[in-house]
Amino acid sequence: MKIRNKFQTWFLQEDLNFLLTNRIPRITLTRLMGWWSQLRHPWIVKGSIAVWSWFTDLDLTEAKQQTFDSLHACFTRELKPGLRPIDASPDVMTSPCDCIVGACGEIRDGIVFQAKGFPYSLSSLLSSPELVQRWPQLLEGGAFVTMRLTSSMYHRFHAPCDAHLNHVTYISGDTWNVNPIALSRVRELFCKNERAVLQMQTLQGLQFLLVPVAAVLVASMRFHAVDVLLNLRYRGPNEIHCDVDYIKGQEIGWFEHGSTILMFLPPGFALVEGIENGVRLRMGEALFRKI
Template identity: 30%
Template sequence: MEFNKIKYIERKTGEIKIEKVPGEKYLKFLYYNPLGELPLNLVVKKKFLTDYYGKQMDKKESTKKIPSFIKEADINIEEAKKTIDQFTSFNDFFYRELKDGARSIDFDENVLTSPADGKILVFENLEKEKELFIKGDKFTLKEFFQDSELAKKYEGGVFLIVRLAPIDYHRFHFPCDGKIGASKLINGDYFSVSTHAIKKNFRIFCENKREFSILQTKNFGDIAMFEVGATMVGGIKQSYTPDSFVKKGEEKGYFYFGGSTCILVFEKDKIKIDKDLIENTKNGIETKVYMGEKIGVAFN
């Protein structure tokens, strides 16, 4: 497969943009060069490398990386609660909290909102999809959930991916009101979840470490909320209280350093995703959305 720069649609403006990808030349080597397969499988996908780098990002001296990262990624640091000199490590900056009101949340009870800032791909039914991102890959819900009963429950439903790039805000939130269950860990590898990687192997979502919990809702059925780890993601922190009632927009947790992914899986006939997100996916391009932004409505 030919290597191309990652293009996406900025939903607010309709503009097609090129993503700034830290370490893109290494991703090109690992996923598009036959010589990259050996280090990818022997080292890069392994937990020890991600753990090591995550610990480096917890050290005080890692704060030196913050100013250049902000400049290169063009991050609006004015949205953050802390100023640059208040961060205690790069990780502290990476999973920074935003000021109240930094994101607008659509509180209509029939509206589903994005759980995070990121770029969306959405598949209305994985079993029938033959589009760019999953063509030729043997991806099954049974393998993804590691649970045959849950796989059957969500058969024929919507599979929605929100990919967080390293430059994005890295806290994730609840997309609607509901009762949230405990988080279940599924151990796995640490492949990159960059578009460069998933175009080559959609099965990464079955192979990477991930956690999921079920959000029981009034209007959208039981939503399976997944958080997927990736190369250099030092960890996934769940900050919510299990078996509690949560409100739309409340924080669920956050990712430590690295790119990562939130995935929402819906039961059949419970959600109608906005048409532009579906059409963009069919055209092989992601759509940039922000936490709290409308991405669908309840199926009536």
């Protein structure tokens, strides 16, 4: 245990961590990881999970199944029923995922933050001319939150309220690490990485965005509303029409590993008291409240 703790402390040194997780052939290694995670040999699966557990705080006691035929099955595991109670208050938008809260706050002049001193524009993030024409103005004065999923966390994400999904825009890109070390060094990182923009609205017509952002070793995301896997090998179409209703807490999709979800709301909602950078949340806990 002492050796493991010392190794983790050594690995988390900023310069070394940034070098080992970013100054590498990111896309090639991400594709290799995708191939490796699908291998079904029991020795490979058990060995990979053992190594993964040594590097992280992986806890599989909540998993619906306790044995896995591939590393991918472990990454995308479901939980035992009832482990994530959903805040049922109609005035609350819940966390769509297990996460560590990153930068959060108010959207001003179309600018938000990935880390202190590292702003990015909604226009750069959304990229698509149709999205840029509409959403920055709609969200101005609203609120945003960054939700980071570490590799060991539950990787599925869920509807934060009763909502309708009407469109998905897939934006191919790079696979920078999205941990705090990289976010404090790489400007506009979220605007560089592979991502998807989910245009959603509440049953009352309030429009909001969920933006899952991929990262090194993951770069694959799956939505129940879209019948293809969105990853670095996907070639289009990038604009995907959807017509799906969700009840609060219903599963929307999953990452193949760990990554980040960005959430943007127009004026009328504020972060729940106590939500700030570094706070850990579970899916279903209160995140935003009507004001």
